[in-house]
Amino acid sequence: MTSSQLQPFTATPLSPAVGTEIFELDLCQPLTAKTVAALREIWVNSGLLVFRNNGLTIEDQTRFAAYFGTPSETNTRTDPDRDPRILLISNIRENGKPIGALPDGELQFHSDSAFHEEPLMATLLYSVEIPSTGGDTLFSNATAAYDQLPAPLKEQLKNLTAVNGYDYSTQVKRAGYDRSSGPHAIHPVLRTHPETRRKAIYVNRLMTEEICDLPDADSDSILSDLFDRIEDSDIRYTHVWKTGDLLMWDNRFVQHARTDFPTTERRLLRRVGLLGDKPY
Numbered sequence: 461m462t463s464s465q466l467q468p469f470t471a472t473p474l475s476p477a478v479g480t481e482i483f484e485l486d487l488c489q490p491l492t493a494k495t496v497a498a499l500r501e502i503w504v505n506s507g508l509l510v511f512r513n514n515g516l517t518i519e520d521q522t523r524f525a526a527y528f529g530t531p532s533e534t535n536t537r538t539d540p541d542r543d544p545r546i547l548l549i550s551n552i553r554e555n556g557k558p559i560g561a562l563p564d565g566e567l568q569f570h571s572d573s574a575f576h577e578e579p580l581m582a583t584l585l586y587s588v589e590i591p592s593t594g595g596d597t598l599f600s601n602a603t604a605a606y607d608q609l610p611a612p613l614k615e616q617l618k619n620l621t622a623v624n625g626y627d628y629s630t631q632v633k634r635a636g637y638d639r640s641s642g643p644h645a646i647h648p649v650l651r652t653h654p655e656t657r658r659k660a661i662y663v664n665r666l667m668t669e670e671i672c673d674l675p676d677a678d679s680d681s682i683l684s685d686l687f688d689r690i691e692d693s694d695i696r697y698t699h700v701w702k703t704g705d706l707l708m709w710d711n712r713f714v715q716h717a718r719t720d721f722p723t724t725e726r727r728l729l730r731r732v733g734l735l736g737d738k739p740y
């Protein structure tokens with residue numbers, strides 16, 4: 461654990477590759493610029509900040525989020541009376557319809573909104589109701605995955621781009637997927653973090669359909685290798701949620717996934733996304 465007279469919190473790494481837990485900071489109160497700068501320094505290097513045991517209102521969550529960027533306004537499946545910056549992630553149903561997005565089951569590794577031209581820089585997720593088992597969020601450091609690539613593969617990948625799509629319904633993206641039917645975006649296979657200047661692998665198993673300008677077999681085999689590297693347990697952290705947790709991760713070099721959980725139990729989280737730049 462590290463602490464300093466200069467910062468009003470303590471911090472401890474959650475795993476060798478990704479994640480830091482922050483202690484002794486009251487997120488229900490406004491933060492000073494110095495505190496925000498200290499948090500951001502840790503965040504851009506460890507990829508994920510975890511704060512436990514909070515009782516955050518929507519106002520607290522959006523105020524904290526806005527210290528780090530501009531909250532996006534969600535446009536899907538939210539109640540028109542609800543704060544447009546909040547997206548509910550939930551399996552709770554009212555009148556047979558989910559009250560939030562991504563209601564059920566596991567989700568493969570991904571970087572949020574990679575199918576947009578300017579994907580979210582960051583995601584802040586706050587837990588309101590959590591099932592007794594499952595629904596964990598796995599995080600992986602895609603810069604660490606990049607660093608471990610053999611030099612010839614880094615060279616091969618450095619100018620390649622890939623198609624990222626919104627359709628999560630099929631594992632075989634190319635077969636039967638109509639790109640005009642949903643958002644998709646072409647991004648570099650390797651992106652550079654605009655703050656740390658470090659490179660990360662920026663393809664993911666949930667959304668990436670193919671590497672552009674390669675034969676299908678080559679694209680499939682390279683993607684399969686890159687997905688496996690990102691999912692290496694040596695560069696991961698598993699977050700087992702409790703109510704009152706706030707997590708903020710950097711989508712520019714961290715990927716995440718969700719494990720399955722019982723359909724009979726309620727799960728409710730509040731998400732705020734921060735606007736990002738076009739990857740390069």
Ligand SMILES: [Fe+2]
Pocket residue numbers: 570571572716
């Ligand atoms: Fe996500």
